[in-house]
Structure formats: C-alpha cells, structure tokens
Amino acid sequence: MKRTTTAFLGTSVLALVAAASLGTGSASAHPSPAGRGADRTVTLSAQLDELNGSGASGTATATVRNQNIQNIDVHAHGLTPDAPHAQHIHYGQEALNECPTLALDDNNDGRINTVEGIPAYGPVVVSLNTTGDTTPASFLDVTRFPVSDDGSYHYSRDNIAFTRVAGTGYTGGGGTAKQIADSIREGEGVLVIHGVDYNGNGIYDFEGAGASELDPNLPAEATDPAVCGVLKVDN
Known part of the structure; x- marks a missing residue:
C-alpha cells in the first residue's frame, strides 16, 4: 500500500478504541484531581522514547491553562520518512497513564498495537x-497530521480546547473538559506518535505487520505507536 494520504476515520473505530479502554479492567483508578487551582498555568514536558523498535525519539512541551492548551510543540526524528504520523494526547481515569511495554502484547506477536497500549496510556x-478539529473524532484523519521530512518534523499549535470525551473511565458519566x-495539568497525559515502517521499504503497507486492528483496510504500520512520553509537570 502506498503512503496513505486519505482520511481513515470511522465512528466504529472510535467506538472500538473507547470500548477497549473501558474493558481492560487494568490499572488502579485515579482519584479525581483536587484542582490545586484549576485556572493556574502549567508547563508540561515529555521525553518521547521509541516503541516497537521504531528507532524514533523526540521531545514535547505544552502550556495548559483552564481547559485550553495555550501552546504545544512536538519535535520528533527517526520516524518513517515522508509519511504522515498520527499523534495524540491520551488519558484514562482507569489507565496507568504511562507508556506501554511488551507485557501488554496480548497476542504475542512481538509488537504493541494501538488497542493493546490503551491500558497503559488510555484513550485519545x-x-x-x-x-x-482536534477532538478524538479526528484521531485517524491522516490528511491533517504532520508528515515527516526525511524522518523528522517540528509541530506547533496554539489554543487547543479540551472537550468532553466519553469512555475516559470517570464514574457517573464523567469525562468533562474540566x-x-x-x-492533564496534574501530569497524567501521555503523548503518542503513530506510524512504524517495520519492513523498512519506505511506505506503510501490509507486508510489514498485516492489517491494523482498528480497520482491516489499513496496514498496522500506519497505526501502531512509534514513540511515547508522559507530559510531566516542569518543576
């Protein structure tokens, strides 16, 4: 399959990701944050480390105030060259809110796919x-994600609003923007970049790892996580 430049978005896929986060039974539940001044401005940073042997890495910084990301910068390198890379902030009230390890490789195929990682990093x-749009509804709209230039990209965006997200594990139908x-302001958000060229042929195809668990019409190379890092509070 040639590099995908077509949006691959489906409500069924979104439902799958949300349902997977609720069905894990993993992780101890996190208490709702006390707030510690919900209107305060917080700077977060993450070291992005490789997943699935991608060889990629990077850094991210974000400034958060109220229910808004005032600015976020992502610098990544070592990615699949000249290919789109979906990237998200993940969080789940019942997730570990950390990067996954091969201990979550449920089918023992030697790699972590997106759904297998949800007990660790939570849903989008x-x-x-x-x-x-920056809501989870756009989580696989590849036409609007960064494309690596020779394996690297520098991403920056301002004024991203948090929104209500169902399936984030809060009791009583929660998951409000606040x-x-x-x-996230407490340092529990996880930034994940997707897209791994397993067979090294320069494109996302089905030869590297078969079909994606999110959509059988997509190669797993296009959706598997490549790098991950926790957005921690700067001291």
Whole structure:
C-alpha cells in the first residue's frame, strides 16, 4: 500500500478504541484531581522514547491553562520518512497513564498495537492535527497530521480546547473538559506518535505487520505507536 494520504476515520473505530479502554479492567483508578487551582498555568514536558523498535525519539512541551492548551510543540526524528504520523494526547481515569511495554502484547506477536497500549496510556482525548478539529473524532484523519521530512518534523499549535470525551473511565458519566484538563495539568497525559515502517521499504503497507486492528483496510504500520512520553509537570 502506498503512503496513505486519505482520511481513515470511522465512528466504529472510535467506538472500538473507547470500548477497549473501558474493558481492560487494568490499572488502579485515579482519584479525581483536587484542582490545586484549576485556572493556574502549567508547563508540561515529555521525553518521547521509541516503541516497537521504531528507532524514533523526540521531545514535547505544552502550556495548559483552564481547559485550553495555550501552546504545544512536538519535535520528533527517526520516524518513517515522508509519511504522515498520527499523534495524540491520551488519558484514562482507569489507565496507568504511562507508556506501554511488551507485557501488554496480548497476542504475542512481538509488537504493541494501538488497542493493546490503551491500558497503559488510555484513550485519545486530543488529536494533535495541523489544522481543524482536534477532538478524538479526528484521531485517524491522516490528511491533517504532520508528515515527516526525511524522518523528522517540528509541530506547533496554539489554543487547543479540551472537550468532553466519553469512555475516559470517570464514574457517573464523567469525562468533562474540566476533568480531563485537570488530569492533564496534574501530569497524567501521555503523548503518542503513530506510524512504524517495520519492513523498512519506505511506505506503510501490509507486508510489514498485516492489517491494523482498528480497520482491516489499513496496514498496522500506519497505526501502531512509534514513540511515547508522559507530559510531566516542569518543576
């Protein structure tokens, strides 16, 4: 399959990701953040380390105030060259809110796919697109994610609003923008970049790892996580 430049978005896929986060039974539940001044401005940073032997790495910084990401910058390198890379902030009230390890490789195929990683990093709460909608509804709209230039990209975007996200594990039908923003501000958000060229042929195809668990019409190379880092509070 040639590099995908077509949006691959489906409500059924979104439902799958949300349902997977609720069905894990993993992780100890996190108490709702006390707030510690919900209107305070917090700077978060993450060291992005490789997953699935991608060889990729990077850094991210974000400034969060109220229910808004005032600015976020992502610098990544070592990615699949000249290919789109979906990137998101993940969070789940019942997730570990950390990067996954091969201990979550349920089918023992030697790699972590997106759904297998959900007990660790939780469902998508923000899509880090270059333009337009940044809600989880856009989590696989590849036409609006960064494309690596020779394996690297520098992403920056301002004024990203948190929104209500169902399936984030809060009791009583929660998952409000305020609850999620408070949790991210407490240092529990996980930034994940997807896209791994397993067979090294320069494109996302089915030869490397078969079909994606999110959509059988997509190669797993396009959706598997490549790098991950926790957005921690700067001291």
